[in-house]
Amino acid sequence: MSIGKYFTNLEENSIRTNISDFVHIGSFYEACREIFDEEDLLPNNIATENANEDAEKREALIKSEIVQLMEVEDTTIDELGTVCNPDKLMSGKLPDEMAHFDLAKSLPKGGEHLMCLGFRRAEKMKRTLGVVSSYHKNRFDIKHGAKTTDKDIDILDQPQVVVSVAFLEKNVKFICKVDREILVLPEQALSILLDRLVCVSDLQVPNECSENPDLPQDTRFESLFKSSFLFIEGTFYNDFSDPLCTDLSQPIIKWAQERNLEGSESFKTANMDKVTIADLNVRLGYPYLYQHQGDCEHVFMFTDIRLLHNEDCQDLNAYPVVIYKRVRYMNICQICNERVSRWITKEDTHITSDPGFFCERCFKMLHYDKDGQKKGKFLAYPYMDLGVYN
Structure with a gap:
């Protein structure tokens, strides 16, 4: 625009x-202040009772719909809710122990035969090797933009x-x-x-860095x-x-x-x-x-x-x-189809698409010889993918 x-x-x-x-x-x-008393404006006094009531109404409505679809009694739905509660998925270990368990290093004892843990370990290894994921170790940091700090937290104890x-x-x-x-x-x-x-x-x-891609x-x-x-x-x-x-x-x-x-x-x-x-x-x-x-x-x-x-x-x-x-899609290297793109090329004689996206490794292997000399005709620019900020 x-x-x-x-x-x-x-x-x-x-x-x-x-x-x-x-x-x-x-x-x-x-x-x-002209409408409410100042005490009613304090953050802790602005309760979410209405929101809780609305949530309870929604849960009751969903429950009634499930009862009608399954043609069962209310007690059956309550029993299923208890049996299928996510808390039942916890292992014998304490939550604190599981939080500090590093799945990337080894599988938990007795879980070597579980394919889901094996795939998860492989995924964690990929992230360790440089494949950027949309996951983050601290969801609160992403949601609020807050950073871990040793400074004292200044709690808002007045209307704001x-x-x-x-x-x-x-x-x-x-x-x-x-x-x-x-x-x-x-x-x-x-x-x-x-x-x-x-x-x-x-x-x-x-x-434009095609002549010397190693420049700062x-x-x-x-x-x-x-x-x-x-x-x-x-x-x-x-x-x-x-x-x-x-x-x-x-x-x-x-x-x-x-x-x-x-x-x-x-x-x-x-x-x-x-x-x-x-x-x-x-x-x-x-x-x-x-x-x-x-x-x-x-x-x-x-x-x-x-x-x-x-x-x-x-x-x-x-x-x-x-x-x-907003979660962004990342441009993956079009050669290995695994790593995030670090370079973008234009007028590139090595590929049929324009522009081209390459990771660091594939870019140098395709466009330079063993002595680091440029091969063919192309323009190269360092590429920053906003998807890495996911």
Whole structure:
């Protein structure tokens, strides 16, 4: 989506029925205090009783449907639920012992004949050898974006507002889907949102490396082109966190005013580091724009403003936290069909497809001789697959 098409679609988006009126984020808490007592706004007092009641109703409804389908009594379903309870799957070992058991090294005693354990051991060995999996040893880290730390956890013991921000991404069918959803605190700077956004454009290496693939790859686009902005309700919030940053909004404002686009005469600029989330006046569900690397654009929207409750992450130091991240498919090497691609080639005479994706080993074996000299004609670029962030 070009910046011109973004401005053209603003009027069309404004008539959508699922977009709220303007909401000043900093005033949300005061509005809640006018309705509820302050004690009722504490995280531990915002219970999930309604959610539990709804869950019980759903379970009762599912149970009644199963009774009708199986044509049995309620007591039979209760007995099956007890017998088939996942707790019955536990072995004789204590849970703590099983948590520290390394299946990649050896199979548990007495389980050598179990094929499922053998396959699982082989899978763990593959991961050890470099095949990246979508599994993670700590699901909580992925869900909340939290890192293990020895610092004291600052528990939120007072009413707290949290804002949900969703970044969207187009797929190959040009359908926008949520790439990740972030919970942020109103008192945090607007620029902190970008710390939780991973874009492949920032991670790519700018050099063509076919002549010498062993050159250091420390330089990334994010270190060369650091300028970016967030466009929210007619204001360009520029990133000036680095001396190399420039104001990307000025040529866009000039372009819009020359074409007399609606609202272009009132465009403003600001420093995103000096503006907090609470300062914003936004519409929930309305698409806004983040642009970096010159023409790399991301649509995002504020989806919810609410009070923090007892099921949210209570660690103040962990915010902003990623509460949803889309699982990506990885580009596997087209030669061995096992390892993740580390190189991408273009105009490659060794293969019939363009571009080509190769792991480190297959790339060098196919494109270079035993002395490391280039064979044939091709262009090679280091490739960063976002699937490895699963």
